[in-house]
Every structure is written in structure tokens, then in C-alpha cells.
Amino acid sequence: MSFLELRNVSKSYGAGSTLVNALVDASLSVDRGHLVAVMGPSGSGKSSLLTIAGSLEEPTSGEVLIEGKSLASMSYNDKARLRRRAIGYVFQDFNLLAGLTALENVSLPLELDDVSARKARTLAMAALENIGIADRAGHFPDELSGGERQRVAIARAVAGERHLLLADEPSGALDSANGEAVMKMIRAACKQGVAAVVVTHDAHLASWADRVLFLKDGRIVDQTVPPPSAESLLAPTPTL
Amino acid sequence: MSVRHALLALLSEGPKYGFQLRQEFEEGTGDVWPLNVGQVYSTLQRLEHSGHIESDDSAEEGPQKVFRLTEEGKAELHRWLSSPTDMASPPRDELVIKVLSALRVPGVDVNDLIQLHRRYLVELMQQWTHLKDDEAEFDLAFALVVDAELSRLDSVIRWLDQAEGRLKRAEVEPAGVSTVPPLRRRLVPRR
Numbered sequence: 349m350s351f352l353e354l355r356n357v358s359k360s361y362g363a364g365s366t367l368v369n370a371l372v373d374a375s376l377s378v379d380r381g382h383l384v385a386v387m388g389p390s391g392s393g394k395s396s397l398l399t400i401a402g403s404l405e406e407p408t409s410g411e412v413l414i415e416g417k418s419l420a421s422m423s424y425n426d427k428a429r430l431r432r433r434a435i436g437y438v439f440q441d442f443n444l445l446a447g448l449t450a451l452e453n454v455s456l457p458l459e460l461d462d463v464s465a466r467k468a469r470t471l472a473m474a475a476l477e478n479i480g481i482a483d484r485a486g487h488f489p490d491e492l493s494g495g496e497r498q499r500v501a502i503a504r505a506v507a508g509e510r511h512l513l514l515a516d517e518p519s520g521a522l523d524s525a526n527g528e529a530v531m532k533m534i535r536a537a538c539k540q541g542v543a544a545v546v547v548t549h550d551a552h553l554a555s556w557a558d559r560v561l562f563l564k565d566g567r568i569v570d571q572t573v574p575p576p577s578a579e580s581l582l583a584p585t586p587t588l
Numbered sequence: 589m590s591v592r593h594a595l596l597a598l599l600s601e602g603p604k605y606g607f608q609l610r611q612e613f614e615e616g617t618g619d620v621w622p623l624n625v626g627q628v629y630s631t632l633q634r635l636e637h638s639g640h641i642e643s644d645d646s647a648e649e650g651p652q653k654v655f656r657l658t659e660e661g662k663a664e665l666h667r668w669l670s671s672p673t674d675m676a677s678p679p680r681d682e683l684v685i686k687v688l689s690a691l692r693v694p695g696v697d698v699n700d701l702i703q704l705h706r707r708y709l710v711e712l713m714q715q716w717t718h719l720k721d722d723e724a725e726f727d728l729a730f731a732l733v734v735d736a737e738l739s740r741l742d743s744v745i746r747w748l749d750q751a752e753g754r755l756k757r758a759e760v761e762p763a764g765v766s767t768v769p770p771l772r773r774r775l776v777p778r779r
Contacts, residue, residue: 389752389753528720532721535721549749551709551710551713551741551742551745551746552713552717552738554710554713555710555713555717555738556714556717560707560710560714562703562706562707564703569703570703570707571707572710572711572714573711
């Protein structure tokens with residue numbers, strides 16, 4: 349069973365002459381352990397797809413299922429709980445709380461979900477250790493580099509029992525070495541059973557994914573087929 | 589790719605056998621560019637002929653022959669390394685020609701052609717990127733080659749994105765834009 353599934357999801361904003369169809373009949377499924385990238389230019393509907401997948405926005409039509417459960421059938425409180433418990437978000441500009449240390453940034457969402465303060469800190473520390481930034485746990489965001497801040501954001505997104513990671517241009521503000529490190533961490537999270545969706549306009553980022561979907565004017569127009577073994581790269585180049 | 593100069597670079601470390609040069613070239617480029625034996629020996633012959641390398645005359649032709657760099661070869665290697673690689677002339681790029689040709693052929697949707705290539709290029713990038721997952725296999729030379737290849741493929745995708753945007757704008761604002769803009773000026777870069 350797919351961990352995340354979008355079935356014929358459409359989203360429009362405005363009405364009449366100001367109507368904008370941000371997403372049109374988009375379907376997508378992501379299994380645990382898989383990284384899916386959605387690639388498209390600005391305004392193609394990438395961010396709408398991500399906010400709808402993360403239940404931050406309602407689709408105009410269509411259905412979103414997480415672990416087989418339709419979001420439409422859930423109460424407001426159930427959805428809020430699902431967001432806290434099962435879904436982690438990573439944004440381009442990190443969105444860390446400036447007044448909290450790295451450790452507190454990671455443990456806060458767990459505490460808001462009624463995990464005891466002690467257990468939340470243990471889980472948060474484990475997540476920071478997992479991505480090699482435990483030594484910066486006591487630092488505030490403005491004492492961290494961009495790459496370190498994004499690591500903290502990833503730790504926050506996967507700490508505890510979260511199994512769905514949604515990332516919007518997660519390495520957009522970073523240099524290529526840090527960007528690569530971020531994508532490696534997301535892949536490592538997938539290897540531990542997380543289902544991840546990364547939306548990006550950047551082919552470098554998208555190429556870390558198991559599958560890449562192409563979004564154009566709100567529609568998923570194409571997708572990659574699973575890549576053959578890398579050995580084929582050393583064979584003569586195929587001609588189109 | 590200058591196999592000739594890469595062989596001179598390997599010989600700058602000291603005299604080497606032909607088979608050894610082939611092996612070191614392949615290892616040093618992350619095994620991405622395999623060389624056949626014939627290619628190695630014909631290049632070595634040319635280098636010997638031009639005085640850039642010399643061999644032990646007493647040895648027979650074949651794998652036991654040792655090659656070493658001459659002073660001329662050393663000078664040529666340094667000249668190569670200290671001058672910019674010629675990138676001034678635009679290569680006759682098949683993809684660019686294909687997109688320009690598609691604009692002229694009735695019934696061909698250039699956007700489909702662009703997406704076909706975009707997907708193909710992203711699939712190639714996926715294959716290269718997935719090699720990075722295996723750190724153990726990822727030595728410095730191979731990492732540099734993989735980065736170069738990823739950047740090259742990415743730059744083609746960026747051009748496709750630009751082309752798609754340009755074509756879309758040309759559709760919206762057709763005034764003054766012919767379907768096939770004539771290339772009036774030859775693209776001769778100044779040196």
C-alpha cells in the first residue's frame with residue numbers, strides 16, 4: 349500500500365476571470381522507502397501539490413490518502429494530529445524558530461504532540477545524531493551555517509515516528525556541496541522507511557529521486573522510468 | 589578529449605609501460621572512458637614520432653616497451669595545462685539542430701520533443717547521481733568525472749527549460765516574432 353496517494357487532485361484559486369487552475373487531475377503515489385521528485389518551472393503547481401499532500405490545503409476536487417486513509421474523512425483535529433505525528437516538512441528557508449536551540453527546534457513538535465519533554469529530547473537528539481549534527485544541538489539557528497540549519501530542519505522533519513517527508517526546494521538556498529549533503533540525508537531517511545516527496549525546478553536535486561514526475565501548468569505530463577543499472581553509462585551513448 | 593596529453597601527464601610521473609598507461613588512464617578517469625589497446629599504442633607511436641616521448645629502442649614492440657617523456661613532451665604538456673581549452677567555437681549540437689528543425693516540420697510539436705529530451709536527460713542524471721550513493725566506489729577522480737557529467741547534462745536541461753519558456757512567450761506575443769527566427773548573423777566569437 350502506498351503511504352501517500354493523490355487521486356485525480358485538482359486545485360483552483362479565485363473564480364471567473366481570475367480563476368487559476370494550480371493543479372489539474374494530478375495523481376501520484378509514494379511508497380515508504382521511496383523518494384519521488386516533482387519537477388517543474390515556477391508556477392507549475394509544485395507547491396500546491398506539496399501543501400495538499402501535507403494536508404495544509406484542501407483540494408478543490410479529488411482525494412488525498414495517507415496510509416490508505418482519506419484526508420477528507422478525517423476531522424480537523426485528526427488531520428492536525430496526523431500532520432504533527434506522521435508528516436515532516438522541509439522548506440527552502442529552513443523555518444527554524446530563532447529563539448530555540450537546534451535540539452529544542454527538533455523536540456518542540458514532539459512535545460506539542462504530547463510526547464514527554466524527556467522522551468522528546470531523547471528522540472530529537474537521536475535524529476540530530478543520525479544526520480551528524482549532534483555536536484551543534486545547543487546552538488541557536490543564527491549560530492549555524494545554512495547547511496547546518498537545513499540538517500536541523502531535516503532532523504525535525506523525521507524525528508519520532510514520522511514516515512512522510514515533504515520538501516520544497518530543500519537545497520535551494522545552499523551551495524552544491526551542502527545541497528548534495530541534504531539530498532543524501534533525505535535518501536538515507538528513505539532507506540529507513542520514510543516516504544519522501546521533493547518538489548524542485550533543479551534537475552540536480554531531482555536526480556536523487558527514484559522517480560521524477562514532470563509538472564507543467566498544473567498537470568503531471570510525464571515521469572521517468574526506473575533507471576537501469578549505472579553500468580549502462582559506460583556503454584556507448586544511445587542516440588535519440 | 590585529449591588522450592595524447594593525458595598520456596603525457598601520466599608519463600610526467602616517470603617512465604611507464606604501454607599497458608600500464610592504459611590501465612592508469614582508465615583508473616584515473618574513474619573507468620568512465622575506456623581505451624582500447626590500439627588507441628593507446630597508435631597515440632604513443634604518434635607521440636614518439638613527434639618527439640614528445642621516447643622508448644627503449646632495444647625493446648621489441650609490445651607490452652614490454654617502456655616510454656618516457658622528453659623535454660619537448662614536458663614543454664608540450666605544460667603548454668597544454670597552462671592554456672585554456674578551446675570552447676570558443678559553439679559545437680554543432682545535434683539537440684539544438686533538432687529543436688530548430690522541429691520548428692520547421694509541420695505536425696511536429698516542439699514541446700513534446702523538448703519533454704522527451706528532458707526526461708531522457710533526467711534519467712541519465714539519475715543514473716550518475718545514484719553512483720554517488722556508493723561512497724566506497726567513489727574516489728576523487730571518479731567524483732570529478734561524475735560532477736562534470738552531471739553539470740553538462742544539467743546545462744542541457746536548463747537550455748531546454750529556456751527554450752520552452754521562449755517558445756511559450758513567442759506564442760503569446762507573436763508580433764514581430766516569426767516562427768523560425770532567421771540566424772542572420774553567423775555566430776563567430778571574438779577571440
